[in-house]
Amino acid sequence: MAGKTLYDKIWDAHLVAERDGESVIYIDLHLIHEVTTPQAFAGLRAAGRAVRRPDRTLAVADHNVPTEGQAKGVDAVADEEARLQLQTLARNVKDAGIEFFPMGDIRNGIVHVVGPEQGRTQPGMTIVCGDSHTSTHGAFGALAQGIGTSEVEHVLATQTLRQRKARNFRVWIEGEPPPGVGAKDYALAVIGAIGTAGGTGYVIEYAGDAIRALSMEGRMTLCNLTIEAGARAGLVAPDETTFDYMRGRPASPKGGAWELALENWKSFFSDPDAKFDREIRIDAAALIPMVTWGTSPEDVVRIDGFVPDPATYETADKRAAVEKALAYMGLTAGQPITEARIDRVFIGSCTNSRIEDLRAAAAIAKGRKVASHVAAMVVPGSGLVKAQAEAEGLDVIFREAGFDWREPGCSMCLAMNPDKLQPGERCASTSNRNFEGRQGRAGRTHLMSPAMAAAAAIAGHIADVRDLD
């Protein structure tokens, strides 16, 4: 019998029932936030059901929260819909006895930053959240999937999820990356290579020495963006880097339980003879920093590259799509991407708001100044990341350089709170989506790494971080 992949192993360990190809799997951890849960709780209540495992559920407030004045509390949130969602979540979790880090609590932050930080996210687990970027948690070798609101209700009620098993896809990333290249560039390179539908129907496991060399923060960035390649989840097998990160977290196993957990976690890897349905290889040594030029995460270009010319595409559909994207983005075919002058910079989001991301951006910002026409902001992923950054003096570096230093939340990753682009504004952003209107109506988003976003802030246009003097 052929060996098993990491995905197969986690799947098999959680399989409750199977019929006609459809399965029921047990869910170890259910993360919830204010946007995708009100209807689910209302549905439960209407059906007279209780939350099955409040102890395996954790709630945060992240999408709607303002990134200034959080100490004033939820009742002071200006937007009525946001305020109502935040108040509803607080009531629902209280009624159900679910642990909740409300806005202003130092442990609160973006759900995909908080789960790992608290040690709630653990290797070998099944994790769900009514949020597409749940794939982030795959960095720990957990099967972590985004689910819809009706599935949120199903998980709240039963602690299980119904689904069909996906296929196995392995992405090898090998070689020594050049300076300035990291996890965000790997992710953009993968999406650029396979497209936003390239991962459809698959769970992607990342393997290779360049993956082994990544920190947990880097692995989270990569798994976070896996959803933008269309895959159901991303995975990295746990190793010493993972275990080091887990050690001593509030919810990590302690004492004898730690040894037992370690032994279990170490069994989660793909067997050498496991069969993958698809595999690709990326040479990390051949990469340079990557940015997006268009309105899809697959619209990727090397920083020494040019805005594409619609005429060079094969199909009429594609030519029309590229023309539309260029018009929306206010770019001209054939111009160097570094000519794009920016108005705003956003360093944050569940892709890149962890301590290592902030350190990378601060290393570039240090002793330099944000260009006078640029408004730049740094939004830590959680209160604990913010506190850590402040303990390291990163806030001072950012402020002295002219960045705004904010309180945690999803912020300008999506236009669901006061942090938004104005129509026509161009933003260098460390987030994960560049769709039309994503950061505000008619706003223009270029995705890139924290170091590259900081470099753009200083240069005032999209810039190669390696060229800064």
Ligand SMILES: CC(C)[C@H](C(=O)O)[C@@H](O)C(=O)O
């Ligand atoms: C609001 C939420 C449902 C949404 C998601 O699922 O991804 C958001 O987090 C996003 O990034 O667009």
Ligand code: SF4
């Ligand atoms: S930071 Fe952005 S991508 Fe992440 S959960 Fe929030 S809105 Fe979604």
